[in-house]
Amino acid sequence: MIPQAQQNPHRRFNPLKREWVLVSPHRTQRPWQGQTESKSTEVALSYDPTCYLCPGNLRAGGVRTDQYTSTYVFENDFAALKPDAPQFSSDEGDRGLLLAEGESGICRVICFSPRHDLTLAKMSVPEIRAVVDVWSEQYAELGAREDIHYVQIFENRGAMMGASNPHPHGQLWASRSIPDEVVSELAGQRDYFAEHQSNLLCEYQKLEESLGERVVAQNASFVAVVPFWAVWPFEVMILPRRHVTDLQAFTEAERSDFASILHSVTATYDQVFDTPFPYSMGLHPAPCDEHEHPEWQFHAHFFPPLLRSATIRKFMVGYELLGSPQRDITPESAAETLRQASLRIPRI
Amino acid sequence: MIPQAQQNPHRRFNPLKREWVLVSPHRTQRPWQGQTESKSTEVALSYDPTCYLCPGNLRAGGVRTDQYTSTYVFENDFAALKPDAPQFSSDEGDRGLLLAEGESGICRVICFSPRHDLTLAKMSVPEIRAVVDVWSEQYAELGAREDIHYVQIFENRGAMMGASNPHPHGQLWASRSIPDEVVSELAGQRDYFAEHQSNLLCEYQKLEESLGERVVAQNASFVAVVPFWAVWPFEVMILPRRHVTDLQAFTEAERSDFASILHSVTATYDQVFDTPFPYSMGLHPAPCDEHEHPEWQFHAHFFPPLLRSATIRKFMVGYELLGSPQRDITPESAAETLRQASLRIPRI
Ligand SMILES: O=P(O)(O)O[C@H]1O[C@H](CO)[C@@H](O)[C@H](O)[C@H]1O
Ligand SMILES: O=P(O)(O)O[C@H]1O[C@H](CO)[C@@H](O)[C@H](O)[C@H]1O
Numbered sequence: 210m211i212p213q214a215q216q217n218p219h220r221r222f223n224p225l226k227r228e229w230v231l232v233s234p235h236r237t238q239r240p241w242q243g244q245t246e247s248k249s250t251e252v253a254l255s256y257d258p259t260c261y262l263c264p265g266n267l268r269a270g271g272v273r274t275d276q277y278t279s280t281y282v283f284e285n286d287f288a289a290l291k292p293d294a295p296q297f298s299s300d301e302g303d304r305g306l307l308l309a310e311g312e313s314g315i316c317r318v319i320c321f322s323p324r325h326d327l328t329l330a331k332m333s334v335p336e337i338r339a340v341v342d343v344w345s346e347q348y349a350e351l352g353a354r355e356d357i358h359y360v361q362i363f364e365n366r367g368a369m370m371g372a373s374n375p376h377p378h379g380q381l382w383a384s385r386s387i388p389d390e391v392v393s394e395l396a397g398q399r400d401y402f403a404e405h406q407s408n409l410l411c412e413y414q415k416l417e418e419s420l421g422e423r424v425v426a427q428n429a430s431f432v433a434v435v436p437f438w439a440v441w442p443f444e445v446m447i448l449p450r451r452h453v454t455d456l457q458a459f460t461e462a463e464r465s466d467f468a469s470i471l472h473s474v475t476a477t478y479d480q481v482f483d484t485p486f487p488y489s490m491g492l493h494p495a496p497c498d499e500h501e502h503p504e505w506q507f508h509a510h511f512f513p514p515l516l517r518s519a520t521i522r523k524f525m526v527g528y529e530l531l532g533s534p535q536r537d538i539t540p541e542s543a544a545e546t547l548r549q550a551s552l553r554i555p556r557i
Numbered sequence: 558m559i560p561q562a563q564q565n566p567h568r569r570f571n572p573l574k575r576e577w578v579l580v581s582p583h584r585t586q587r588p589w590q591g592q593t594e595s596k597s598t599e600v601a602l603s604y605d606p607t608c609y610l611c612p613g614n615l616r617a618g619g620v621r622t623d624q625y626t627s628t629y630v631f632e633n634d635f636a637a638l639k640p641d642a643p644q645f646s647s648d649e650g651d652r653g654l655l656l657a658e659g660e661s662g663i664c665r666v667i668c669f670s671p672r673h674d675l676t677l678a679k680m681s682v683p684e685i686r687a688v689v690d691v692w693s694e695q696y697a698e699l700g701a702r703e704d705i706h707y708v709q710i711f712e713n714r715g716a717m718m719g720a721s722n723p724h725p726h727g728q729l730w731a732s733r734s735i736p737d738e739v740v741s742e743l744a745g746q747r748d749y750f751a752e753h754q755s756n757l758l759c760e761y762q763k764l765e766e767s768l769g770e771r772v773v774a775q776n777a778s779f780v781a782v783v784p785f786w787a788v789w790p791f792e793v794m795i796l797p798r799r800h801v802t803d804l805q806a807f808t809e810a811e812r813s814d815f816a817s818i819l820h821s822v823t824a825t826y827d828q829v830f831d832t833p834f835p836y837s838m839g840l841h842p843a844p845c846d847e848h849e850h851p852e853w854q855f856h857a858h859f860f861p862p863l864l865r866s867a868t869i870r871k872f873m874v875g876y877e878l879l880g881s882p883q884r885d886i887t888p889e890s891a892a893e894t895l896r897q898a899s900l901r902i903p904r905i
Contacts, residue, residue: 210649210657211645211647211649211657213643213645213647213659214645214647214657214659217639217642217643217659218637218638218639218642218659218660218661218662219642219645219657219658219659219660220657220658220660220734221656221657221658222653222656222657222658224653224654224656228737229734229736229737231637231638231660231732231736232657233636233637233638235639236635236636236637238635239635240617240635241721242721242722243716243719243720243721243722244716244717244719269588287584287586287587287588288581288584289566289579289581289584289876289883289885290566290579290581291565291566291583294565294566294567295561295565297559297561297562297567299559299561299562301558301559301764301768302760302761302764304749304753304760305570305572306572306757306760306761306764306785307764307785308569308570308572309558309559309562309567309568309569309570309580309785310567310568310569310570311561311562311565311566311567312566312567312568312579313566314566359880361876361879361880363875363876363879363880364875365872365874365875368591368592369592370872370874370875371591371592371872371874371875372591373589373590373591374590374591380875380876382876382880384579384880386568386577388577388579388876388879388880388881389576389577389880389881390878390879390880390881391880401652405652409654412650412652412654413650413654416649416650416654416655420649437654437655437657489874489875489878489879490875491875491878491879491880493879510878510879512878524713524718524719526713526718526719526837527711527712527713527718527719527728527837527838527839528637528709528711528728528730528736530738530837530839530858530860531709531711531736531738531837531839531841531858532707532709532711532730532732532736532737532738532739532839533736533737533738535637537637
């Protein structure tokens with residue numbers, strides 16, 4: 210990274226979404242008198258009789274969770290999307306000012322493990338591999354449906370990120386429409402492909418590997434980097450080493466390697482502030498619409514909120530909501546912190 | 558609003574930013590076992606000797622705050638932007654993949670009142686009018702500079718929204734670049750203007766006034782609505798009744814009316830859950846670049862996080878960060894709640 214950028218306010222361009230982030234590296238000395246969060250604590254119980262995601266327990270909707278032993282998928286009892294939602298389109302103002310459209314879809318919960326006290330960081334690689342297999346099956350099943358054009362798989366980890374239950378689980382929201390974040394990543398990748406006859410994220414991965422300064426973990430099939438344009442303090446993106454549009458296209462080895470790098474990233478996070486690290490993470494496979502997507506490269510995003518300690522987070526508020534995202538520590542220094550943290554992962 | 562949309566999942570289009578929001582009105586019954594916030598409390602002290610924004614006190618940077626009696630503006634001691642930041646542009650990868658640019662600007666803090674215990678909701682309309690005058694002067698002064706192309710004025714209110722100090726204050730971040738949120742609102746307004754020879758937000762304001770169902774406050778010069786495409790549960794937009802691009806173009810009466818509607822909106826918010834209502838708010842005047850902006854209409858946004866109670870907020874996390882913003886209560890029902898709340902504002 211050029212020296213001016215390490216010490217002076219600058220902005221960086223995200224070519225995937227074609228948005229800028231403001232970087233203020235000189236601002237890290239700012240005192241903090243604002244809100245502090247309660248420190249996340251380890252979950253001690255391996256089975257919690259009051260947890261509706263633990264095997265055999267009753268859920269709020271009145272359904273009983275099965276006696277599962279590995280992973281477990283069920284329809285979200287309070288789904289944001291429903292398969293039978295009516296299709297309609299209305300524009301009361303007739304000029305696109307009051308435009309609404311019916312939206313249908315499917316929301317599922319994916320329990321990662323019957324154990325209440327585990328997180329991806331604490332699960333073994335074979336256990337995470339079972340989760341990767343479920344994601345892949347779900348993507349295949351839902352992606353094949355005519356009424357589904359995107360399958361968004363994600364995890365909200367930690368109370369700070371809105372998780373309503375500490376039991377290790379993620380979600381999927383599959384929709385008829387392609388959500389806007391994906392639409393914008395699609396446009397960025399499509400234009401790059403048209404201009405360079407190569408994949409934006411494949412080229413980016415090679416560039417990051419050759420430079421090394423933002424790489425935080427890697428194995429035979431994947432590289433994890435703090436993106437050059439990261440918005441969240443310790444944001445990470447996982448990129449495949451070869452061109453692969455979605456989970457279904459993973460080889461056997463890639464499924465295991467993906468499980469392994471997910472473990473590396475999450476275990477590293479827990480070492481940064483010696484606390485279970487909250488985050489939202491999600492997979493971005495290609496849309497499952499009627500088109501081929503040679504321009505698309507599969508990737509995963511991690512968006513963790515902590516900034517300075519286990520209790521001080523980054524707030525995305527006034528300027529961020531009204532102007533542009535802003536960060537203090539540079540992506541390069543965040544990557545260095547993560548690399549150091551990874552050395553502290555206990556070897557078992 | 559058409560009946561299907563009141564009960565079924567649908568998406569709504571934001572023509573200003575050209576983005577969609579997913580609305581799941583059937584989901585309000587969802588039980589909440591996730592994080593609850595500590596309830597914001599009223600500030601009792603009118604002067605706090607440890608507050609660096611109270612008159613005469615020493616700030617973290619070592620400078621002393623003046624003995625001010627009305628409003629007070631000073632350069633942010635830990636500014637995210639600096640006027641003398643070096644201009645540079647670098648693209649290590651040469652394909653726009655590692656693109657950074659030097660960014661300069663000015664960050665100021667604007668104390669609304671010497672009284673530590675006041676908020677916009679508790680200040681009198683003439684006191685808020687003094688704040689509007691300062692905003693207007695600041696916009697004029699900074700907007701005239703050749704190295705400033707946007708003046709983003711905002712307030713983060715409440716610890717939940719990252720405010721580092723309860724003393725009533727806002728900020729301005731003025732930058733050489735036009736921030737992305739403004740760039741996208743500019744594009745939306747420009748295209749509408751080209752197509753219809755009228756202003757998107759002027760037409761929208763007329764439509765909302767004629768329908769009434771999303772209007773929450775109004776006076777001779779302004780209307781406050783929960784936008785049709787609101788993302789935050791009780792999001793509000795303030796729109797002028799005539800076409801006016803920025804604060805400098807306000808008449809005397811409009812300045813007072815703007816102060817008055819700011820008071821109405823903030824006082825209404827405090828009644829919703831009978832708690833000081835956290836929010837980020839900001840003004841969107843036209844950019845102050847080398848162009849005229851006939852397509853632009855001045856407006857203000859309020860983004861408050863609370864959803865169900867004084868302690869349960871909306872989390873913008875997994876699906877929101879990776880897919881699209883999502884809300885449960887409809888904008889129409891939020892507007893109805895706000896109208897009811899406004900009836901409870903104590904008359905003094
Ligand atoms: O400048 P402050 O009030 O210390 O900081 C607050 O507002 C800024 C502008 O929205 C944000 O970047 C910070 O994350 C937030 O804590
Ligand atoms: O579905 P959950 O886990 O109850 O809810 C959580 O994740 C959703 C998807 O990101 C968000 O819309 C909610 O605000 C959040 O609390």
